[in-house]
Amino acid sequence: MGSITLNSVSKVFGAHTVIPSIDLKIDEGEFVVFVGPSGCGKSTLLRLIAGLEDVSGGKIVIDGKDATELPPAKRRLSMVFQSYALYPHMSVRSNIAFPLKMAGEDTSVIDKKVADAARVLNLTDYLDRKPRQLSGGQRQRVAIGRAIVRQPVAFLFDEPLSNLDAALRVNMRLEISQLHQQLKTTMVYVTHDQVEAMTMADKIVVLNRGNVEQVGSPLDLYHRPDNLFVAGFIGSPKMNFITGDIAKGYGAHTIGVRPEHLDLSTSAGAWRGTVGVAEHLGSDTFLHIAVDKVGTMTARVGGDFPVRHGDQVYLSPQEGRVHRFDETGLAIR
Amino acid sequence: MGSITLNSVSKVFGAHTVIPSIDLKIDEGEFVVFVGPSGCGKSTLLRLIAGLEDVSGGKIVIDGKDATELPPAKRRLSMVFQSYALYPHMSVRSNIAFPLKMAGEDTSVIDKKVADAARVLNLTDYLDRKPRQLSGGQRQRVAIGRAIVRQPVAFLFDEPLSNLDAALRVNMRLEISQLHQQLKTTMVYVTHDQVEAMTMADKIVVLNRGNVEQVGSPLDLYHRPDNLFVAGFIGSPKMNFITGDIAKGYGAHTIGVRPEHLDLSTSAGAWRGTVGVAEHLGSDTFLHIAVDKVGTMTARVGGDFPVRHGDQVYLSPQEGRVHRFDETGLAIR
Amino acid sequence: MATLHTRSAARAMMAPSVLLLLAWMVVPLAMTIYFSFLRYNLLMPGMEEWAGFSNYRYFLTDPAFFQALFNTLAIVLGVLLITVIGGIALAILLDQPMFGQGIVRILVIAPFLIMPTVAALVWKNMFMNPVNGLFAHLAKAVGLQPYDFLNNSPLMSIIVIVAWQWLPFATLILLTALQSLDEEQKEAAQMDGAGAWSRFIYLTLPHLSRAITVVILIQTIFLLSVFAEILVTTNGGPGTQSTNLTFLVYAQALLQFDVGGASAGGIIAVILANIVAFFLMRMIGKTLEA
Amino acid sequence: ETLTIATVNNGDMIRMQKLTDDFTSKNPDIQLEWVTLEENVLRQRVTTDIATKGGQYDVLTIGTYEVPIWAKQGWLLPLENLGADYDVDDLLPAIRSGLTGEDGKLYAAPFYGESSMVMYRKDLFEKAGLTMPDAPTWEFIADAARKITDKNNEIYGICLRGKAGWGENMAFLTATANAFGARWFDENWQPQFDQPEWKNALDFYVKLMNDAGPPGASSNGFNENLALFQTGKCGMWIDATVAASFVTNPKESTVADKVGFALAPDTGLGKRGNWLWAWNLAIPAGTQKQAAAEKFVAWATGKEYLNLVAEKEGWANVPPGTRTSLYENAEYQKAAPFAKMTLDSINAADPKNPAVKPVPYVGVQFVAIPEFQGLGTAVGQQFAAALAGQVSVDQALQSAQQLAVREMTKAGYIK
Amino acid sequence: MARNVSTQRKIVVTVAAWAIGILIFFPILWTFLTSFKTEAQAIASPPSLFFFDWTMENYHEVQARSDYFKHFMNSVVISIGSTLLGLIIAIPSAWAMAFSPTPKTKDVLMWMLSTKMMPPVGVLVPMYLIFRNTGLLDTRLGLVIVLTLINLPIIIWMLYTYFKEIPGEILEAARMDGASLAKEIIYVLTPMAIPGIASTLLLNIILAWNEAFWTLNLTASKAAPLTAFIASYSSPEGLFYAKLSAASTMAIAPILILGWFSQKQLVRGLTFGAVK
């Protein structure tokens, strides 16, 4: 129970092909994150799984049964929306109870399940409030509460944290991870924030223009990106790319080095450059360095690294941390 | 030209004192950032400077002249709003030209200045579009364009990046910094994002409940916070605070250690704990560690640090990196 | 948001209202078209006979027809002009901070709630009457000859009465629109050195354009068929100076009881209304999309 | 059983409405539902209903104009069971003949009848040194009106109808035109507005009203003029005889004791400009409640009712102009100084030969053909415009002629 | 614009606004005052505003002449009935337009509105015949049907604009939660749109209350609402200003009071989604 399989699923809006054809297998109990730039079709894919849109082609199998033609209500999936989509006129209790009520459960059963969900999510004290009387994080939890009471086959999340402020986002991220560990239900999670993707996922699906670029565990993608797109998308600050002669020296069309994999020295190194903007975060400093013949590269150094705007520095990529790509952008391993 | 001085400025809304009394000096050409939690009065302070609100007491001196009673239009300041406040029915060109038109400039002068501003901001191709046809970053730039054409005494920014997505935010942050280096005009910048504050500011003003908690350079605040509030607010992830006996051992009521200043070992160290959630970002890993008798502490380790959920680890604060605070929360130096 | 399920459901749910309105439009319309080709006078039953286009010919050659056409447009445009301009001015006034705003709003809303017949009766008898009306008393008080509004400027008087009834509507829509103007935009303009008048021209007016189109659309729908006000006050006269199309059709239908002629007139009015509607919809369509 | 009665909102009808207790106590099984409407609205409602056989009303209030037309269509039930004591022969012959169909049956019972006459202010005449003859000429009236007029004190020499409508200004103007020798149609149904008689009449009227009329005269109908006269603003008023009881009623009129009466004026051509009209109760053919309706009609137009009103409201308020016996009643003559003048006026009207020249139609102040409502109103609009000064008299007559030719051609009178 | 507004300016604005407000309201106020005068005082020159002998005579007279309460009840039943019926038909329709729009939706909406441009007199006779044949003449039901049809386009349009402001995600959430379409509309959409529905309701009650053509022409007595009541006062014989004023006051008072008490909703209702 809980596996979801997409067989050459495609989606066309009018004349506009949003998803050409996707094959994907989500295993039971997995936490799968869809990432990709804005407009790449993440939400569309999720909504196809939910049944909120009709597929233009292909098959969706949920929990072993063909669900392609099923209406959303019959797919036994729960969804948490970006805007939470709480029912504003209902109390928290009624919000959480709503799916059960629709399923025609007994009042006593409903009460028990709502109480359980509220306990898990620390919402017991707020059950009689209306959504507008809650903070962002609490609303978020109510949305999750509404999703979990039904014990669905899988949860679908569409950028559930993007409306929260930074601090809260960190907390809720942890809470959702813990929830997954507790419930062990399949979760499909859409985000464009790669920090969320890295920290939460068992498996990341990187999408680009409706195509799957790579599927793998977070560290897999970080360490072994299949192509330029994934290499550039995963990791912050972005990987530095170098083409031309230097890359040729490595036997590649393009090479990439992450800012944290560049060693800096004031005396000697592979490439020479001039320090431009220095961003001091305290713990680290990001140096934007104008490297001769290459362009601007970003390097991460410790918070106390003693350079200033205009200084000359030397950069060397760390051993074995250089990624190589061919002309088509594919990784050379 | 370009200095702004606040002399015991206060602001009361009805019965609610938002700013008790603030003294502040902003030097010419400086990039000053106001940070603080939501509702602490950052926007109010900026709007007082702009003249969009009347002060309840005190004096505002701009460019050497008392501006307390001047209407906004006469203060020769430019403001970039959080919502950009572009005029939706005007083209980009007219938006940027608007302040000049109001000032009664000649058409030829206007055209030239608009073209210049557009070039600086890479907007030349979009001059005939309407704001709604632009992306967030481009709108942002139009708002800045509207601010710079007038060559104001100073720029005021109220959370200009908070509506942008993460990637764009990083870019625009750099662009504004570069603009400042180019124009050398005084800038006053409000944000609640401390990464922005750290990376952009010459001087950070930390506000809390309408009071200035500390004023100083970003690294000053990072390394030498005056009090618990500043210590907790600056730095990400947040500083770990420890009270009780351990703190007493350091001769303080509370001690604070930043996650990046904790050394981890699997064999020995000052405090023992169990690894909880581990957040792998690739470059780094944040470990949430349940430390005996202290609670959860966060530690930052390298991306490859070999621990897993449930492992026992030892933590030791780095030499000289422990911050000490007395009962009132003031730093002990 | 759209799957096969929801789309077919949507069609089913649209059906009742579409069918009802279709019936409401088609059944009487079909009968009207049929009657319009008959020689059919209510007062002479049993004499119905096929009349071809003669009813249309008579209606279109009615000496009052072009005047009625003109008057119809004059009423629509005149009232729109007064209510839109007055509405903007009033909305701006009411948007300012003041004491007792709620009560002023109540006062201003009131005319919209009044039955057209009552409004017309009150204006005609108690205000515009040249002997006993309040205006006459006022004129006499300042030593002027009372002006006979309904006889000397019948169309203008009707426009004033109708505008009085619709002014609240325009004011309230525009006021609400005004209040939705982004505060930051106003502040930005202030920072940019725009004075009150510039802010009005460059900011407020463009912001109101959508609300103005809605006012125009709704009012036009109602103004094209202004009737009670004319019937009560001037009866279309003197002469045909305040006869509009609706009133002309009325005269055919309920004075001459010439059902055939009235039907032809009705059809012509429908066609003309739809021409107006067509232009209106195109104009509105554009603003409403944006 | 509930009777739905459509009636006009005139004073006598409203009085009847208030007195219905008398009827319902005598006929406890009959309830009355009143639909009181303004004259024009009433006519529209009732005509639509009866022509489409809507059957919403059981008793109708209709005028002398409609009765023959509707009776001919078979829309009205003949009134044959009004009861033994109804005394049909007591009805004034002039009135009764207008309500009798070609088959000699009565199709409507008159509730009140009227002609027109001159009402004038004795005090003002005295002040101006004038004496009103019993049968004045138009020349005298015009002269007197101009003399009495004192616009600064809001005294207008003469108030005449100006409001457009076949039953409003056209009633007055048609009757007046008769006195000027004009007619609507010649024997071949050719409209006659291009003839000099009409021009004389209309010129005379417009000039007189401009010199001696109240402002806004072109929107004055019966009610407006009544209000003006009652408040002492008119020196003379030529209108329906029923007005007499209102202007002499001290409760409503500030000039009640100063009113004199005279016959409608002539121009020496042999016809006086007085009309003949009655509001009548009729029973539509579609009713299910004929018996009850007849009972009601008999009650409302019977002799008993007159006594009832006299008892409750005084003799002066009795609906006039229907019964010979009323005018023989000494008490009535005493209470109503205008009684004789009313009777004379009614008797002086001749619907069969209204104009100096021969005409193909019946009716003094109207032409009893169905098309007249529309046509009369359209012409009335033109004349009102002339009165308001919006068009000249010549233009108005020209338009009227065109309109009439058009309508009559359309209706098939002119081949 | 949070700069302090000087009290002086506020006073000037207040005076101006009150003056204009009273000016606009004056005809109604005058009618109200006149209804308490005697007929003679009503046309006295110069007229007096407040200083006359207040009398209830006109109201007695009006009540004696016609059964105000009957007309009032008819007005209430007809306007509320037609509005409710309209809502029941319009809600699903507006749902479909707002949440399952097709390229034709806008056209359909505009077409619906254009049905309102048909001059009613033109189709009076056909309607009368239809009503006669179906026995609906002079029935409340008949009027409810006609007024529903007349106001339906406006109701649909208003609801459509309100519904469009409701985020589609919430309805999708309900769908995910297992709600059928009917339940989605009943449990989620309708309660969320209550303010909008209330405004629609209010505005349409007012429009129905004041509708004077069909209500007058399709009724005789049983179903006649206040518009018919007032039609008997438009120009009776004799002095009538005071009586007319009393009747007018009685005819408009209920809706005026309703409008005032719910002016917030009314204002919302009037805005037709013109304002975002």
Ligand SMILES: Nc1ncnc2c1ncn2[C@@H]1O[C@H](COP(=O)(O)OP(=O)(O)OP(=O)(O)O)[C@@H](O)[C@H]1O
């Ligand atoms: N109903 C629709 N009709 C037409 N095009 C659509 C529709 N919904 C989405 N699209 C298009 O499909 C593409 C993918 O949209 P989608 O919402 O799935 O992107 P996304 O990856 O979720 O982006 P974001 O991160 O901004 O949410 C976009 O180009 C969008 O314009």
Ligand SMILES: Nc1ncnc2c1ncn2[C@@H]1O[C@H](COP(=O)(O)OP(=O)(O)OP(=O)(O)O)[C@@H](O)[C@H]1O
């Ligand atoms: N016009 C006003 N009337 C009353 N109180 C106000 C007004 N404007 C702001 N406040 C109050 O003043 C305090 C400070 O508001 P301010 O907008 O300056 O906060 P901020 O620091 O900008 O917060 P944020 O980060 O959320 O923008 C808040 O408590 C707010 O509620």
Ligand SMILES: [Mg+2]
């Ligand atoms: Mg999305």
Ligand SMILES: [Mg+2]
């Ligand atoms: Mg703020």
